Amino acid sequence: MKRVSVRVGNIIIGNTRPVVIQTMCNTPTGNIDASFNQCLELARKGSQIIRLTTQGIKEVNALREIKLRLHNAGITTPLVADVHFSSDVAIAAAEVADKVRINPGNFSKDPAIALEEYKKLISICKKRDVAIRIGINHGSLGEKIIEKYGDSPLGMKEAALEWIKMSQENDFDQIIISLKASNTRIMTDAYRLLYESFKKNGVSYPLHLGVTEAGNGESGRIKSVVGLATLLGEGIGDTIRVSLTEDPANELPVAAFIAQYFTEPKVVFHGQNISTNQDGSRIIHAKYSIKTWEEFLLRASCDLGPMLLDNLIDDISLSVSIGGKEAAENDLLRFRDELLQAARRKFTKPEYIACPGCGRTLFNLEEVFEEVKKRTSHLTGYNIAVMGCIVNGPGEMADADYGYVGAGRDKVTIYRGKTAVFMNVPQTDAIDKLLEIIEEDRRNKLFRPRN
Ligand code: SF4
Structure with a gap:
């Protein structure tokens, strides 16, 4: 199998090179001082690549300034622009960043338009030697894919293959693929399916691994390790991000441990029996x-x-x-x-899906998440999401039963599944509202917790 390696700034990823570790700023990118300081800290603590939210042209300009300041400070860590929907922003970001993270399927509901925009992005990336991460997340697949394959690992793989094919047809191989999910089984199944397709097609692209919305503390760490170690143990994966709802610097020792674990000559299992x-x-x-x-x-x-x-x-x-x-x-x-x-074998407490927060988060996610956990700890068998923003939160909370989603400064929207039930409630009332619909559904026997 031909193994493509991809250059991201001064780092080369893939083709049996050591696993690269990375994280993402949670500062508003427009706050140049805060983002610069956080990049400095993350680079010094070992992040080999740093991603920043780039939701608009204002953030693209901020990214340019942050990059310049880092260079002046002697930091050459590659920067990735995280773009979600706008092809114009992705194209502008490709003029600045070392890599652009996008899901091209989100450029437009019309596949022909999305493809045209993707071609424009590729042409800038070719000119500037910029890589693209095709980021497919469980819970945010396009309608066509969901109709055909469901919101499933197979659908995630097919969505990725579609954009890999577009890249190949446009003679562009500097792509990295991610198929993230919060559910470790869905995530590992998706990457395994894609890797099988790589083997069948005779060419593999670097894979960026991550368990999204893993949460925080011990459970966030354990969940991330289970997903990442399962795949890395099979030789699947070239770069990793451990996403925790904590200071991003806390992600780095965990990622470094996992990467190091797989460089040991062989996994010594202690006292196996x-x-x-x-x-x-x-x-x-x-x-x-x-x-x-x-x-x-x-x-x-x-x-x-x-x-x-x-x-x-x-x-x-x-x-x-x-x-x-x-x-x-x-x-x-x-x-x-x-x-x-x-490992999804036995559920003894609620399953939490909490995003790590980023420049789009307008409240103290760590504090809110802790409070939600405290007040819902009795709800074993429920999937409860706490998401930082209304732009990506509802899509990315995937199969959550209920969601607490930041909707603006001091505003929260409460979801039942994919449906917004209470919109823009003040943050002080939001957890009460969340518990209100959960209790109502319990009383009306509308929801049966999983075993
Ligand atoms: S869901 Fe969370 S991590 Fe994702 S874009 Fe919104 S705030 Fe950022």
């Missing part, structure tokens, strides 16, 4: 002696998460020593529950 229960379920007994809880959490998720996701085992039993002391039983039980849920 699988037993079978009377009911036929298989339990792995794993033993760790490790320096810190954080390292245990990431390593054990890399080791065991893929086996759970792929149904090779059904449960885990752990014996863990942290810095020479036995780990607390409660901590191990919490980890087990988180890992089983991240």
